[in-house]
Amino acid sequence: MSVRKQIKSELDVFREFVRKKGLRNTPEREIIIKEIFATHDHFDVDELYLRLRSNKKKVSKPSIYRLIPYLLESGLIQEAYFEDGHLHYEHIYGHQHHCHLRCLTCGKTIEFQERSLSKMEKRLALKYDFAIEGHKFEVVGYCSKCKAHISEKTT
């Protein structure tokens, strides 16, 4: 359960990022970052905002929206998937890279490791002369529970 052994905390990473970019750090930003890293769950802006509210933290939605590009750029979070009309994110700093297996019916998400993808990326980089930054690999289908219900409905 503790892959969270590393030199720098997420806050340190952000502080360094801010310094290098000539930005400014604020208590609001640290509150948001702490909340994002407080659970392993994926999040969307509204969810995160409500989590902050229920913890009596006063941060506005625009502050969250304005922070997200910096969190992406500093590598603390990444876009996970688009669903229900908006993007969902996940924090990635301090976790191994993983891909998602998602149920189309109930939304259940399983994370899995896939080591063969890095080889593939190297091949692509060579073949197309790209500097690969990363990938998004999402497999969708029906989980054990949901696929049972679907086969009932199908003629």
Added chain:
Amino acid sequence: MSVRKQIKSELDVFREFVRKKGLRNTPEREIIIKEIFATHDHFDVDELYLRLRSNKKKVSKPSIYRLIPYLLESGLIQEAYFEDGHLHYEHIYGHQHHCHLRCLTCGKTIEFQERSLSKMEKRLALKYDFAIEGHKFEVVGYCSKCKAHISEKTT
């Protein structure tokens, strides 16, 4: 250039889908489908709407929005990626499945085949007891032109 050799046209596929579902086909829907398949490009709703307009085809945006779920369900199109605040789609009927390599700077997209993914899917299906429906695999990075510019800027 001609992978487009198949028994049924996209319109036939849609007509059959409509019949099976007890829906109704309309000239507007056929116009939209023809326009989608008129180029190999990815599209978003607004782009498609403008393409239709410039071809003097009178179809409203809501009609496009209302058609998209059916096109997804019938397997004629799929979501390609989320960018600039909205989803982009691509038509897939009559084309081999492929993945995307996309440049983060200029947006240039290269399509590539990846046969090893189907093996991976079979493994996942077994391991997690999922009925796999498909996947979205997008690799991002910087294309040959753009990566040159970036290294200039970097200290």
Added chain:
DNA sequence: GTATGTGCAAATCATTTGCATTCTC
């Protein structure tokens, strides 16, 4: 001290919906 960040309220943009009318089956 300056310029960046904050919160609020208003604006914007993509998408959806209500409704009267038209059209498909």
Added chain:
DNA sequence: GAGAATGCAAATGATTTGCACATAC
């Protein structure tokens, strides 16, 4: 002829922006 689909205009929901004030460096 009944139920679907269309187009329009209005509503919704996520995200962005303008602005006055606060605050980090």
